[in-house]
Amino acid sequence: MIVWCVIFGFIAGIVGGMGMGGGTLLVPLLSLLDIPQRQMQAINLISFLPMCAVALIFHFKNKLVVTKNIGFTVIPACLSSLGGAVLAQNLDNGLLKILFGIFILVVGIRMMVQSFRKKKLKCVKGNVHDRQLNVAANLPHRSHRSS
Amino acid sequence: MTANKKVLCVAGGLLGGFINGLMGGGGGVVIVLLLTGLYGLSAKKAQATALLVILPLTVISAVVYIIGGADWGNVLSTSAGFTVGGAVGALLLNKLPSVAVRRIFALLLIAGGIRMLFF
Numbered sequence: 446m447i448v449w450c451v452i453f454g455f456i457a458g459i460v461g462g463m464g465m466g467g468g469t470l471l472v473p474l475l476s477l478l479d480i481p482q483r484q485m486q487a488i489n490l491i492s493f494l495p496m497c498a499v500a501l502i503f504h505f506k507n508k509l510v511v512t513k514n515i516g517f518t519v520i521p522a523c524l525s526s527l528g529g530a531v532l533a534q535n536l537d538n539g540l541l542k543i544l545f546g547i548f549i550l551v552v553g554i555r556m557m558v559q560s561f562r563k564k565k566l567k568c569v570k571g572n573v574h575d576r577q578l579n580v581a582a583n584l585p586h587r588s589h590r591s592s
Numbered sequence: 593m594t595a596n597k598k599v600l601c602v603a604g605g606l607l608g609g610f611i612n613g614l615m616g617g618g619g620g621v622v623i624v625l626l627l628t629g630l631y632g633l634s635a636k637k638a639q640a641t642a643l644l645v646i647l648p649l650t651v652i653s654a655v656v657y658i659i660g661g662a663d664w665g666n667v668l669s670t671s672a673g674f675t676v677g678g679a680v681g682a683l684l685l686n687k688l689p690s691v692a693v694r695r696i697f698a699l700l701l702i703a704g705g706i707r708m709l710f711f
Contacts, residue, residue: 455674460693462681467681468616468617469701472704473700487663490654490657491671493650494650507640509640509641517598517605518605518626521603521609522612526609526652532613533616534656543708544614546709547709553701557698
């Protein structure tokens with residue numbers, strides 16, 4: 446059990462370290478071990494903390510963290526997270542599991558759709574670029590013909 | 593920042609925080625959307641800044657879950673793996689094709705979601 450926890454933590458950690466939300470992957474992996482949903486959520490929250498703190502230090506050093514106006518989001522988010530967490534302590538594990546399942550299904554589908562959309566955009570950009578290159582390449586040729 | 597935007601920032605924060613507390617994670621998805629959409633941050637800055645938003649609310653929710661009762665053996669072993677994996681992931685970040693990784697991740701989430709809902 447403990448070995449599997451380390452392995453699943455490691456896999457989800459790799460995804461998390463790449464900035465893709467390792468936490469959302471950790472819970473479905475841990476659910477293979479039949480750990481109750483609320484326990485998995487506790488594990489997810491606590492294991493996220495050390496990595497989050499370390500990553501933040503690096504991001505601050507690289508000046509990627511923006512603090513302007515961020516209080517408008519942080520303060521209400523802290524209050525509602527308290528409400529959400531208290532509510533989770535009082536809900537049935539089965540219901541929590543269903544909610545989480547719906548959530549990652551939506552996030553997964555959205556991510557899949559987006560990955561195809563981004564590729565399409567790149568293709569379109571590439572074509573435009575190619576066309577411009579062709580036009581540029583044809584210009585001296587045409588002018589040569591006309592003269 | 594206009595008053596309308598401020599209201600939306602507060603509403604988005606409320607939603608992200610609530611999801612993160614209720615499900616023990618996942619609030620980051622909402623917060624990143626909010627930071628790119630309303631704060632106008634680039635994807636990279638939004639991801640970095642989202643951590644700053646999520647850290648304090650994760651501490652708060654974690655305390656609630658710990659009071660509710662946490663199995664420390666599982667917590668510590670998973671955290672150890674997660675932290676080491678996180679360092680490996682950060683090192684690999686620019687060495688793997690990100691679209692492919694993203695799709696594999698999306699597939700795992702979809703499979704995980706179906707399993708959690710129906711099995």
